[in-house]
Amino acid sequence: xTDALSPLQxxxxxxTVRLREEHTGLLEDSEACRIARATQGSLTERLQVRGLFxxxxxxxxxxxxxxxxxxxxxLWLFIFSAIISGVVLAKTAxxxxxxxxxxxxxxxxxxxxxLVSLLAWCFSMLFSKHTSxxxxxxxxxxxxxxxxxxKAAQLAPALLVLLQRHNLLRWGLGRVLHGxxxxxxxxxxxxxxxLLATRRYGFVWESTIVASDSFVMLVSSLGSPxxxxxxxxxxxxxxxxxxxxxxxxxxxxxxxxxxxxGMLLIYGIVPRLLCSLLCEWRWRYGVKRLRLNADDPVWQxxxxxxxxxxxxxxxVDVAPATLPVSTAGAQLSGHAAVLLxxxxxxxxxxxxxLPAQVVDAGIIDTREQRRSMLEQLSANPPARLLIACNPQRxxxxxxxxxxxxxxxxxxxxxxxxxxxxxxxxxxxNWQEQLDIxxxxxxxxxxxxxxxxxxx
Amino acid sequence: xxxxxxxLKLAVVxxxxxxxxxxxxxxxxxxxxxxxxxxxxTTQHVEGARLSVDGEALIELYDTPGFEDAVALYEYIExxxxxxxxxxxxxxxERFLSSSEARQRFEQEAKVLRQLLQSDAGFYxxxxxxxxxxxxxxxxxxxxxxxxxxxxxxNFVNSSEQRESAWREVLARxxxxxxxxxxxxxxxxxxxxxxxxxxxxxxxxQRPRLQRLIDYNQAQVQVRRSAxxxxxxxxxxxxxxxxxxxxxxxxxxxxxELHNDVRQREQRCVEALLKLYAFRKDDAxxxxxxxEEGRWGDDLFNPATMKQFGxxxxxxxxxxxxxxxxxxxxxxxxxxxxxxxxxAAVGGLTQTFRNYGDRLKGKWRGERELxxxxxxxxxxxxxxxxxxxxxxxxxxxxxxxxxxxTPQEQHWRKGELAQPLITAxxxxxxxxxxxxxxxxxxxxxxxxxSLASNLIQQHTTP
Numbered sequence: 001x002t003d004a005l006s007p008l009q010x011x012x013x014x015x016t017v018r019l020r021e022e023h024t025g026l027l028e029d030s031e032a033c034r035i036a037r038a039t040q041g042s043l044t045e046r047l048q049v050r051g052l053f054x055x056x057x058x059x060x061x062x063x064x065x066x067x068x069x070x071x072x073x074x075l076w077l078f079i080f081s082a083i084i085s086g087v088v089l090a091k092t093a094x095x096x097x098x099x100x101x102x103x104x105x106x107x108x109x110x111x112x113x114x115l116v117s118l119l120a121w122c123f124s125m126l127f128s129k130h131t132s133x134x135x136x137x138x139x140x141x142x143x144x145x146x147x148x149x150x151k152a153a154q155l156a157p158a159l160l161v162l163l164q165r166h167n168l169l170r171w172g173l174g175r176v177l178h179g180x181x182x183x184x185x186x187x188x189x190x191x192x193x194x195l196l197a198t199r200r201y202g203f204v205w206e207s208t209i210v211a212s213d214s215f216v217m218l219v220s221s222l223g224s225p226x227x228x229x230x231x232x233x234x235x236x237x238x239x240x241x242x243x244x245x246x247x248x249x250x251x252x253x254x255x256x257x258x259x260x261x262g263m264l265l266i267y268g269i270v271p272r273l274l275c276s277l278l279c280e281w282r283w284r285y286g287v288k289r290l291r292l293n294a295d296d297p298v299w300q301x302x303x304x305x306x307x308x309x310x311x312x313x314x315x316v317d318v319a320p321a322t323l324p325v326s327t328a329g330a331q332l333s334g335h336a337a338v339l340l341x342x343x344x345x346x347x348x349x350x351x352x353x354l355p356a357q358v359v360d361a362g363i364i365d366t367r368e369q370r371r372s373m374l375e376q377l378s379a380n381p382p383a384r385l386l387i388a389c390n391p392q393r394x395x396x397x398x399x400x401x402x403x404x405x406x407x408x409x410x411x412x413x414x415x416x417x418x419x420x421x422x423x424x425x426x427x428x429n430w431q432e433q434l435d436i437x438x439x440x441x442x443x444x445x446x447x448x449x450x451x452x453x454x455x
Numbered sequence: 456x457x458x459x460x461x462x463l464k465l466a467v468v469x470x471x472x473x474x475x476x477x478x479x480x481x482x483x484x485x486x487x488x489x490x491x492x493x494x495x496x497t498t499q500h501v502e503g504a505r506l507s508v509d510g511e512a513l514i515e516l517y518d519t520p521g522f523e524d525a526v527a528l529y530e531y532i533e534x535x536x537x538x539x540x541x542x543x544x545x546x547x548x549e550r551f552l553s554s555s556e557a558r559q560r561f562e563q564e565a566k567v568l569r570q571l572l573q574s575d576a577g578f579y580x581x582x583x584x585x586x587x588x589x590x591x592x593x594x595x596x597x598x599x600x601x602x603x604x605x606x607x608x609x610n611f612v613n614s615s616e617q618r619e620s621a622w623r624e625v626l627a628r629x630x631x632x633x634x635x636x637x638x639x640x641x642x643x644x645x646x647x648x649x650x651x652x653x654x655x656x657x658x659x660x661q662r663p664r665l666q667r668l669i670d671y672n673q674a675q676v677q678v679r680r681s682a683x684x685x686x687x688x689x690x691x692x693x694x695x696x697x698x699x700x701x702x703x704x705x706x707x708x709x710x711x712e713l714h715n716d717v718r719q720r721e722q723r724c725v726e727a728l729l730k731l732y733a734f735r736k737d738d739a740x741x742x743x744x745x746x747e748e749g750r751w752g753d754d755l756f757n758p759a760t761m762k763q764f765g766x767x768x769x770x771x772x773x774x775x776x777x778x779x780x781x782x783x784x785x786x787x788x789x790x791x792x793x794x795x796x797x798x799a800a801v802g803g804l805t806q807t808f809r810n811y812g813d814r815l816k817g818k819w820r821g822e823r824e825l826x827x828x829x830x831x832x833x834x835x836x837x838x839x840x841x842x843x844x845x846x847x848x849x850x851x852x853x854x855x856x857x858x859x860x861t862p863q864e865q866h867w868r869k870g871e872l873a874q875p876l877i878t879a880x881x882x883x884x885x886x887x888x889x890x891x892x893x894x895x896x897x898x899x900x901x902x903x904x905s906l907a908s909n910l911i912q913q914h915t916t917p
Contacts, residue, residue: 309671310504310506319520324562365590367529397471397495398524398526426493429493
């Protein structure tokens with residue numbers, strides 16, 4: 001069944017699913033989206049795949065089948081009703097005394113209602129953005145009823161919304177409307193011919209106030225288009241005479257019957273046929289060009305789901321179980337107290353006021369400074385080494401490794417986390433990392449310890 | 456696959472804690488990508504993400520661990536060539552990667568370099584608040600050895616402690632002249648565009664592809680915007696059309712129910728908008744939104760909220776319980792005013808008559824009609840538009856900027872309500888708040904669409 005879906009049906013199902021999601025929230029669609037993404041097609045294709053999958057899962061495709069069956073049944077009922085109406089129309093037009101049928105009543109009975117309905121349709125075409133006639137809606141309603149499927153109830157609104165969005169609704173409903181009238185009028189025409197062939201009718205016209213001249217003019221001008229098709233038009237003398245009494249003469253009856261048929265054809269069947277053809281053409285043209293417009297804002301919600309503009313590719317190089325750690329150490333003995341700054345920028349006033357015995361070893365930042373400092377300290381291990389760090393910088397592995405390496409050159413090492421305004425998270429991280437290295441750290445400079453070795 | 460069709464591979468590299476993962480999250484609009492924290496070494500693996508346009512993969516971005524031990528690594532690499540041997544940059548890096556230290560002490564750095572070697576170019580993310588320390592210079596020197604084009608991305612440039620000029624000077628000395636400012640927390644509106652444009656300066660052969668991505672992103676802004684305004688239009692029509700008949704005895708309770716339903720309906724719109732812009736309540740960027748925990752903090756029916764948003768509390772509106780609700784006492788809803796009647800006549804006649812029929816019946820029974828009044832609609836419109844604007848700027852707008860008066864808001868405060876909203880007043884069937892599914896007729900669809908386009912117009916031509 002899925003393969004046999006026409007583009008219209010596919011779009012219709014997608015629209016039904018969308019409307020459902022609009023009202024009751026998004027459906028669980030992870031599988032649908034995965035399948036849609038796997039198609040690697042265009043966005044439109046992917047949206048359709050997702051829509052169809054959800055429609056199939058939720059039984060909408062079966063519902064659509066039922067709906068279509070219902071619609072077909074409704075259509076047959078419509079055709080049947082059109083045929084009955086046609087017969088009734090013709091019979092009523094020729095009812096009354098057969099030998100004195102009022103020609104204008106017959107004409108009005110045959111095409112009057114049709115013309116009113118046609119004018120109303122044309123009027124709504126011109127002045128309203130959306131046309132709907134009770135007749136077409138009756139067909140939709142009947143299709144719903146005949147589908148006998150609860151889910152089918154969701155289908156009809158979706159079809160209307162879909163067709164409306166693609167400007168096809170008026171043509172689609174117009175097809176039904178004009179088709180009905182066309183069948184009715186054709187049946188009426190056939191019935192009329194049958195009646196005229198099997199019974200004898202005489203035609204008269206009557207009026208209290210209209211002058212016979214106007215009558216003559218009316219009949220011949222109305223009849224002239226039919227005359228081009230070979231239908232007879234009564235001449236003025238015949239009309240004048242028919243105004244007095246129904247003519248017995250066979251020729252006059254033929255002419256009036258032919259005129260009546262011509263009128264039905266020209267003012268009934270032909271306009272409806274033209275409208276039918278117009279609607280059919282617009283409909284087919286429209287259906288052929290029917291595409292799911294993925295740029296429509298209504299689809300935006302699903303766009304990222306079926307065609308994500310970014311996808312995670314996952315981890316391509318896994319994290320190690322543990323990161324390399326540095327370990328601090330210490331010399332057994334050393335001389336002097338040394339203050340050393342690591343990676344301090346010029347925003348920090350350096351060196352601070354130092355106690356007398358403390359040696360200022362400056363700031364180390366570059367590779368060369370690091371190397372020479374490490375060599376210098378290894379040659380003359382200090383008894384106490386105070387390393388100043390700016391906690392505004394992040395405690396990265398390189399810096400921690402350097403601190404650990406420096407600590408191994410001195411007998412005792414402590415860290416001074418300068419009292420700069422650092423983010424709490426960074427400061428905490430420094431403290432944690434230094435705790436792991438088992439190095440004492442302070443926010444205020446431990447001058448007493450540095451000078452004398454006691455806290 | 457053809458080489459030119461293979462996606463462009465970009466490695467995002469830099470020191471630890473400079474916002475590499477944040478940059479990836481912003482570029483992929485994937486707020487759940489990777490992990491972000493203030494601690495160093497948050498990302499210890501290499502993780503990829505693919506950017507596609509129309510289903511075609513254009514770019515693969517790789518998030519890498521932070522470079523942390525550059526000084527020691529540089530020293531190590533320097534002593535790698537055997538005496539008399541001359542190795543160029545990539546050869547040195549290859550030699551390093553095959554050494555055992557690349558699996559031990561410098562394992563994280565090796566991951567970065569390996570990824571950069573496999574990529575077409577790299578984004579070098581810089582925390583512009585940092586001074587240009589020697590370790591950063593060494594880091595850049597090592598990364599430059601890979602022989603791949605590098606585009607420095609200055610992050611945190613909106614911070615007061617930024618040292619952008621110092622960084623630019625150093626980068627220029629290294630021959631890196633194309634530099635992008637891109638604050639990942641508060642990205643500029645055209646930030647992404649400038650990022651890709653600058654990337655095409657260093658990767659000239661990829662210009663068409665990057666241009667395609669830029670165009671796509673710009674088109675997406677429009678698409679998201681119109682989808683967003685459609686959601687807002689749906690909300691406003693839904694609430695404007697809401698009309699409930701209640702018996703006078705139940706009035707108090709019914710007003711409470713109406714309040715609750717309207718609040719919930721607004722929250723649904725907020726959630727849909729957040730989803731549309733791929734936001735999560737706990738997202739870092741969400742702090743910059745005027746929301747608290749993904750909802751509006753101030754109650755919709757609190758007169759103070761109206762005042763705060765500059766909406767005049769309607770003259771006839773009762774204070775207290777009935778705030779924001781219109782109660783039609785006298786006429787059973789027939790006092791809709793000429794504008795509504797004209798608006799209604801445009802729609803279907805049968806529907807209008809059915810509607811009035813129901814109302815007449817209600818009047819017969821002595822019921823009262825509850826509607827949500829104009830002031831509340833105005834407030835809703837202004838609030839949702841502010842949210843949409845904030846979402847579009849993705850947290851770019853700071854709080855004071857969001858409070859800014861826009862002519863668009865002025866219009867909603869003082870001007871006449873849009874015609875579709877006035878029309879909706881006459882169609883209770885359009886509302887989902889009346890206990891029934893809203894009627895999906897063409898008139899409703901059209902009202903929503905025309906209101907949405909109205910809102911977009913106001914947005915683009917303030």
